[in-house]
Amino acid sequence: MKILITGGNNAKALKLMKAFPSHFVLLADYGDVPGIITENYAFSSLGLLNKDSIAHILLNFCITEAIDCIIPLHHYELEPLAKSAVLFGEYGIQVLLPNADVIADYLAEEKVTYQNFAVFIHGDQIFSTDGSLMPTNVSSELNGVFGYNNSDGLKLFTI
Incomplete structure (x- = not known):
């Protein structure tokens, strides 16, 4: 599987x-x-930044580079990609983000530094930095990389 992670300079x-x-x-x-x-x-470079056409830039890049899964880390990429996930899916590219209708629940209002992060694919936790399992009340539809601290809830892991 070929995975694209944006924010590669971070x-x-x-x-x-x-x-x-x-x-x-x-x-x-x-x-x-x-x-x-x-x-x-x-x-690899994604070219010049144009926030008005983020989804188009990334879809074109993913098709050209034969990407199977994209993990966007830039905050300004999240909503456009969540809204375009069905289009990416038509090309066989999985967007590792929550659904567009619930993504706002996972956005941090302010910049927070998380001690740990976990990766979820279709509600299954496939990785966590501290090796712990997250609560079982996670939706079976949940996709993405989420930062967390000891007492806080899950928030998207962004830069």
Whole structure:
């Protein structure tokens, strides 16, 4: 499986690679990106940032690069991609975000630093940084990478 993680120039994207040790990860960002290619990961540029056409830019990139799954980390990418998830799905690309109608519940109002993060695919937790299992009241439809602290609820892991 080939996974695209946006915000590839950020340390959070590098931390997220631990969740996918058996997949090829493409770390991409807007503007200048280091040209590094290894057996398990690579860096790539998404071109110039144009917030008005984020979904189009990312869909085109995913099709060109044969991406199977996209994990957006930039806050401004979340809602456009959640709303476009069905279109991405028609091309066989999974958008790892909650559904557009509930995504607002998982957005942090202010910038928060989380001690841990967990990855959910269709409600199943596939990874957490501290090895703990999250509560069982997670929806079976939940997708995404979520930051959490000891007492806080799940919020999308963004930069």
